[in-house]
Amino acid sequence: MAAAPPPAAEMGARPVGAYEGYCMKCRATRAVANPQLTELANGRKAVKGTCSVCGTGIFKIL
Numbered sequence: 720m721a722a723a724p725p726p727a728a729e730m731g732a733r734p735v736g737a738y739e740g741y742c743m744k745c746r747a748t749r750a751v752a753n754p755q756l757t758e759l760a761n762g763r764k765a766v767k768g769t770c771s772v773c774g775t776g777i778f779k780i781l
C-alpha cells in the first residue's frame with residue numbers, strides 16, 4: 720500500500736494582514752497584527768498575533 724502524499728501546505732499563501740481573529744477585549748472580530756504561524760502539539764496550525772485595534776493577544780486555530 721503506497722502512502723498517500725501529504726496534503727499541499729497551506730502556509731505562505733496569504734499576505735500579511737489576511738488573518739482575522741476574535742478579540743476578547745473588543746468582543747469583535749479584528750484583523751490580526753503581526754501574525755505568526757505556529758503549530759499546536761496536536762499538529763493543528765494556528766496563528767498568534769495581536770488585535771490591530773487594542774493590541775490584545777489573539778490566538779486563532781486555522
Ligand SMILES: [Zn+2]
Binds near residue numbers: 743744745773
Ligand atoms: Zn481588540
